Amino acid sequence: MSKVFYVTTAIDYANAAPHIGHVYEKILADFLARWHRLDGYDTYFLTGTDEHGEKISKAAAKAGKSPKDFVDELSEGAFRALYDRLGISYDDFIRTTQERHKRYVQQVLQKVYDAGDIYYAEYEGLYSVGSERFVTEKELVDGILPGDSEPPVLRREANYFFRMEKYRPWLLEFLQNSPEFIQPAGYRNEVLEMLKEPIGDLSISRPKDRVPWGIPIPWDEGHVTYVWFDALLNYVSALVDKGNFESHWPHAWHVIGKDILKPHAVFWPTMLKAAGLPLYEKLVVHGHILALDGRKMGKSLGNAIDPAEVLEKYGLDALHYTLLRDTTLAADSPFGEPVIVSRLNSDLANDLGNLLSRVRTMLIKYCGGALPEPSPAGSQIAREGVSLAARVRPLVRELRFNHALEEVLQYVRSLNKYVNDSKPWELARDEANRKALDDVLYTVVEGLRIASVLLEAAIPNKARELRQALGLGDYGVADTERWGLAPAGTRIPEEAPILFPKLEALEREGK
Ligand code: ME8
Numbered sequence: 001m002s003k004v005f006y007v008t009t010a011i012d013y014a015n016a017a018p019h020i021g022h023v024y025e026k027i028l029a030d031f032l033a034r035w036h037r038l039d040g041y042d043t044y045f046l047t048g049t050d051e052h053g054e055k056i057s058k059a060a061a062k063a064g065k066s067p068k069d070f071v072d073e074l075s076e077g078a079f080r081a082l083y084d085r086l087g088i089s090y091d092d093f094i095r096t097t098q099e100r101h102k103r104y105v106q107q108v109l110q111k112v113y114d115a116g117d118i119y120y121a122e123y124e125g126l127y128s129v130g131s132e133r134f135v136t137e138k139e140l141v142d143g144i145l146p147g148d149s150e151p152p153v154l155r156r157e158a159n160y161f162f163r164m165e166k167y168r169p170w171l172l173e174f175l176q177n178s179p180e181f182i183q184p185a186g187y188r189n190e191v192l193e194m195l196k197e198p199i200g201d202l203s204i205s206r207p208k209d210r211v212p213w214g215i216p217i218p219w220d221e222g223h224v225t226y227v228w229f230d231a232l233l234n235y236v237s238a239l240v241d242k243g244n245f246e247s248h249w250p251h252a253w254h255v256i257g258k259d260i261l262k263p264h265a266v267f268w269p270t271m272l273k274a275a276g277l278p279l280y281e282k283l284v285v286h287g288h289i290l291a292l293d294g295r296k297m298g299k300s301l302g303n304a305i306d307p308a309e310v311l312e313k314y315g316l317d318a319l320h321y322t323l324l325r326d327t328t329l330a331a332d333s334p335f336g337e338p339v340i341v342s343r344l345n346s347d348l349a350n351d352l353g354n355l356l357s358r359v360r361t362m363l364i365k366y367c368g369g370a371l372p373e374p375s376p377a378g379s380q381i382a383r384e385g386v387s388l389a390a391r392v393r394p395l396v397r398e399l400r401f402n403h404a405l406e407e408v409l410q411y412v413r414s415l416n417k418y419v420n421d422s423k424p425w426e427l428a429r430d431e432a433n434r435k436a437l438d439d440v441l442y443t444v445v446e447g448l449r450i451a452s453v454l455l456e457a458a459i460p461n462k463a464r465e466l467r468q469a470l471g472l473g474d475y476g477v478a479d480t481e482r483w484g485l486a487p488a489g490t491r492i493p494e495e496a497p498i499l500f501p502k503l504e505a506l507e508r509e510g511k
Pocket of ligand 1: 009010011012013014020021022024025050231232233234255256257258259260287288289290
């Protein structure tokens with residue numbers, strides 16, 4: 001059976017600079033993409049920007065720019081540039097203003113219209129510009145949609161409507177029978193609750209004279225497509241454009257934040273059904289990143305962290321690792337520099353980096369700077385190493401990323417303890433212990449090789465640097481399930497930078 005994996009992120013609104021929440025989500029998806037690539041899946045990773053709608057045109061007008069110039073600058077200069085610096089390993093970056101996307105959206109609209117699932121009607125309702133959708137009274141708390149900064153406005157206009165309500169019984173039944181479809185389970189329950197009562201039909205157009213910035217409705221010049229109907233289709237339009245819809249679509253995992261659960265869990269499956277397209281495989285919903293005091297981060301609150309700044313200060317690997325290790329998918333997670341510093345010092349500098357320095361020093365001192373012959377595969381620590389992937393893999397697939405990383409770190413700690421208990425510096429005093437000494441050092445090298453591969457999706461650059469410092473190249477997850485792959489006689493580089501300098505040291509040096 002060939003293994004195929006397709007992962008997407010929400011496409012960010014190109015209306016302001018990216019924030020740490022955007023970065024968190026891209027790192028979650030990047031972790032999944034990298035892990036699956038390493039584990040032998042034919043992997044495709046899509047991210048991009050959402051560039052139409054009222055929110056964008058308002059922001060452009062405020063900045064005194066045309067919507068096109070405005071989104072070009074933000075999409076390329078801010079979002080894509082930041083994700084490149086962050087090492088987000090996307091295969092395609094979609095922008096909803098691209099021709100390939102517009103063409104596909106129009107095709108789908110026409111198909112659903114021709115099938116009779118789109119009609120024209122007048123509607124009056126409360127509209128949230130912040131969330132770009134009509135909301136119900138029930139969704140509001142003190143007159144405002146949670147997460148929005150402004151109350152919704154009463155709006156009456158004639159629009160095209162998608163017969164979403166018609167598909168509600170089907171969707172409800174499907175979700176009841178598919179416990180794995182929306183994860184974590186708490187979000188699934190929220191959706192099941194939403195679907196118990198009528199959801200109404202979805203207004204999918206806007207009059208062009210009020211919102212000119214959008215994809216024209218193919219059969220009516222006077223209307224443009226509602227931004228969510230446009231945006232959701234990015235997940236498919238990008239695949240169709242590259243000719244890998246058939247192969248990858250059935251394996252799609254969408255990574256999104258909890259605030260856009262309804263569009264992804266309700267609008268999107270019903271749209272796919274109406275368009276005669278199969279459903280995606282899984283919706284991966286994450287909570288929000290909060291300030292350390294537990295409050296929402298915001299520029300106006302002065303408690304926001306700038307992702308570009310923390311990236312510059314702590315490096316890509318530390319940021320990826322801590323956002324994966326110190327958050328829980330199902331909940332909102334407080335995050336800030338103290339979290340990065342303490343995690344970097346403990347797991348990465350003390351446990352992992354220090355072990356690498358220790359073993360390198362001993363290889364140079366006791367083995368002439370070359371890897372010794374493989375140690376026995378049957379030792380306790382070797383068996384623990386080759387079985388590690390079997391423990392980590394299900395944790396990744398179950399989206400328990402923090403547990404997956406902790407599992408590997410526990411192994412790294414076992415390796416540290418193994419060195420302390422075996423005392424190679426004492427063995428080195430007597431040539432009669434040569435074989436025992438070689439075995440200890442090889443075991444640590446092999447253990448580090450295994451750990452580095454299983455951590456690579458979270459510390460992509462440092463994992464490779466670690467192996468390079470031992471003269472080793474790249475391996476896949478399957479190569480961690482075999483002992484003795486580090487070739488005997490491999491020369492290790494004489495010099496290697498400290499993998500993760502402790503942070504007090506950085507501060508002292510004034511870096
Ligand atoms: O919603 N913590 O775009 P967006 C974690 N264009 N994630 C956060 C967050 C936070 N504090 N704040 C926002 C949109 N996000 C639409 C998506 S998809 C077809 C269209 C997440 O720029 C948010 O939940 O407002 C969403 O998943 C993503 O960032 C983009 O948000």
